[in-house]
Amino acid sequence: MTAPKYVEPSGDQKAGYLHYKRPASPWEIFLKEEGIPVYHGIGMRDSRDLPRAPWARQGGKATYIQLIGTNNDTGMYCWELPGRGSSEVIHHFYEERFIVLNGRGSTEVWKEGSSxxxxxxxxxxxxxxxxxxxxxxVVNASSGPAIILAVNTAPRIVNMFQSKSFTFNNPYNFEDRFGGNLEDYWKPAEDYEAHPVQGRAQLTTNLFPDAQNCYLPLDNNRAPGFRWVYPQMVGNTVLGGFIAEYPPGRYAKAHHHGSGAVLVCMRGKGYSITWPSKEGGLTPFQDGKGDLVLWQEYWEGGMISAAPTGNPNETWFHQHFAISSGPFRVFNYTGGSAFGVAGPGQEGDMVAGIGAEITDGGRAIPYHMEDPFLRKHFEERLKENSGSFDMPEEVYTEAGASIRVMSD
Ligand SMILES: [Fe+2]
Structure with missing residues (x-):
């Protein structure tokens, strides 16, 4: 389509349109061309329940999942490979990470120019x-279908370069990420390190054989007894995130930030709530603004977009509650690896860590300042789910807010 000729406005009239429709991005056009369903929403109980359709490009059947707040940022899909079936050969210029939900099999990985x-x-x-x-x-060795959740940085690459040939047919080898002696490349690591910027736990490993049951170190930043690790995988610079676990009967402090994080439940059952921080304030139910709060219950295979906003100037408070009889484990699998690496501001600026509360220059609401409805509601939900409330009483006091390390 050729653009119409520009006509200058007359006098002091403004050029162009004061309001106009946002066009589809190259990524959004790409999604339509893929020929599989695209799920939109803030989350779902179990991604395996979403309808899947045959997928020519990668093989098997799939649905894209584009949760609110992730658009043009991260791509996600739930992918099914038939029993004893395998995928097409896949090759792309974006980072990608997978969580296996069902099935057993193997994956073969190789470089350009090498057999x-x-x-x-x-x-x-x-x-x-x-x-x-x-x-x-990807090869499914099971007799039944394998179901795998994927997350990637495809939208950024598709939007930036707008070239399928560059994205899917690029011969460049990243030797720094996948080079040298590859013999032990997929050998799982188990030694936790302190992250050089934040000092919290990280594990440099290209494979977690069982991320549902693997050991997670004590962290305490989001809740007493909270466990957490930052997975540093295959040299990814964008896909970082974290694997976290709440003890049964406990819940996270609310905290706020912009969109992007998606939590996938890997163990147990829980629910998350999320609300716009400026509009809803610290105590939305008490202030008659409960209708601003969005809720999502989810269990293994389900997920939520923690801060589901499309507005870059807006942050959302969110909070996660463990209602299963065992631990509630979630994987923020879209999360960035920024960790203070590429934040706003200048080198050397002080950054509030995730454990810092609003009374201490941070973004988390201490339990003693939270909306009283939350605890009441949580206790009711626990009863319905045969769970029991296990928050230490002292966290609901001002003194408890400064308790940094607690035992289980
Ligand atoms: Fe968050």
């Missing part, structure tokens, strides 16, 4: 990532 394949095996709740721009093929 030597590296291979690893996976089972339910394995988490693996494919090195940027490597070739790979």
């Amino acid at each position: 030597a394949k590296t291979t690893f095996e996976w089972q339910p709740w394995s988490v693996f990532s494919i090195p940027l721009n490597a070739y790979f093929r």
Whole structure:
């Protein structure tokens, strides 16, 4: 389509339109061309319940999942490979990470210009990532379907370069991410390190054989007894996030930030609530603004967009509640690896860590300042689910707010 000729306004009239419709982004056009369903929403109980359709590009059947707040940022899909079936050979210039929900199998990964394949095996709740721009093929060894959740940075690359050939047919090898001696490349690591910027736990591993049951170190930042690790995988610079766990009968302090994080439940059952921080304030129910609060219950395979806003100037408070009889484990699998690496401001600026509360320059509401409805409601939900309330009473006092380390 050729653009119409520009006509200058006359006098002091403004050029162009004061209001106009936002066009589809290259990523949104790409999604339509893929020929599989696209799910929109703030989350769902179990992503396996979403309808899937045959997918020519990667093989098997799939649905895209584009939660509110992730648009043009991260791509997600729920993918089914038939029993004893395998995917097409896949190769793309974006980071990608997978969580296995059902089935067992293996993945072959290799480089441009090399026939030597590296291979690893996976089972339910394995988490693996494919090195940027490597070739790979996923093979389902089970007799039934394998179902795998994926997250990637495709929207950024598709939007930035607007070239399928660049995205899917680029010969560049990232030797720094997938090079040298690859013999132990997929050997899972178990030694937790302190993250150099925040000092919290990180694990540098390209594969979690069982991220549902693996050990998670004590962290305490979001709740007493909260466990947490930052997974540093295949040299990814964008896909970071965290795996976190709430003890049964406990819940997170509310905290606020912009959109992007998606929590996938890997163990147990819970619910999350989220509301716009400026509009809803600290105590939305008490202030008659309860209708601004969005709720999502989810269990293994389900998810929520923690701050579901499309507005870059807006932050949302969110809070997660463990209602299962066992721990509630979630994977923020879209989360960035920024960790103070690429934040706003200048080098050397002080950044409030996630454990910092609003009374201490942070973004979290201490329990003693939260909306009283939340605890009451949580106690009721626990009763319905045969769980029991297990928050230590002292966290509801001002003194308790400054307790940084607590035992289980
Ligand atoms: Fe968050």
